[in-house]
Amino acid sequence: MKVTKSELERIAVDREHYPENGLPEIAFVGRSNVGKSSLINALLNRKNLARTSSKPGKTRTINFYLVNDMIRFVDLPGYGYAGVSFSERNKWADIVNEYLFKRPNLRAIIMIVDIRHEPTEKDLIMYEFLKAYDYTSIVVATKADKISKGKWQSNLKIIRNKMNLKDETLLIPISSSDKINIDKLWEVIDGLV
Template identity: 50%
Template sequence: MKIKNAQFIISAVSSEQYPSGNLPEIALAGRSNVGKSSFINTLIGRKSLARTSSKPGKTQTLNFYLINDQFYFVDVPGYGYAKVSKKQRESWGKMIEKYLMERPQLKGVVIIVDLRHPPTEDDRLMYDFLKHYQIPVLIIATKADKIPRGKWNKHLNIVKETLNLSPSDPIVLFSSEKGIGKEEAWRELEKWIGEEHFSNE
């Protein structure tokens, strides 16, 4: 996909703040500091549109990014960060759950995992939640550049087994540092966005 423009629109904490209109939305989920912002920046060819942070747990809102005036990336708060209070984690969880279950513009969720490590319990819970509610899922296994190429399949299999990944759900090997998997990720995402959303833009 050729990116002509991309812009940050709003940080939202409730449905009243979500962008209006019917453009498709793709949510990005993953544990804190797994690289959701880097994934967005790599896909759109920008260094700093999505805000990366060295402090895990800093994203506390649903951040909407409008791409090509055609669809939104929605970065949701990272899960599993221990220094955030239990009350705050529960608040985030309710906000995310409400968005995932009730937002008609949502076309699918990208779960980003670190290829170097087995998915966490939070990753498994998120995947099971999405499958239960029949929300389309794409798994991005990032930081592939940190692992020797000869061990990629071994680590991918660990991800698949840990999540009990359905054969129908795609998994893409990715690296923000090297741009590995960028085109393959776009091919999967374009299936969700759909050509009908481009015809009148």
């Protein structure tokens, strides 16, 4: 898809503040500081539409991005950041769960992991949750530019085995900064919406 228009449409913490019309939505989930905002910016060919930060836990709301007036990208709060209180983490979980369980126009979830590291226990829990509730999920391994291309397959194999991914097409290495496989991910998104 060629992106000609993209904007932050709405920031919400509950259903009453979600955008109302029924455009298809693609949600992005992942650990804090794994590169969700950078990936959204790369897909939209924008630099700072989705706010990035070197400080984990920056996204504490659900951010809805309108793309070409046709679909929405939905940036969900990151999980696994230990620098906030237990009650704050529970509040984030409630915000995410309300969206996932009660949003009828959700078409797919892009789960983001870091290609350089084994998935964490929280990554595994999130992926099992997505499978248990039969969400259409794509796993994206970000920061592919941070390792040599020769190490991609071995690192992807570790991720695939740890997460018990069966379908080879479910795991896509990505570099937001170098735009590696951004077109490939768009092809998958186009097929879903």
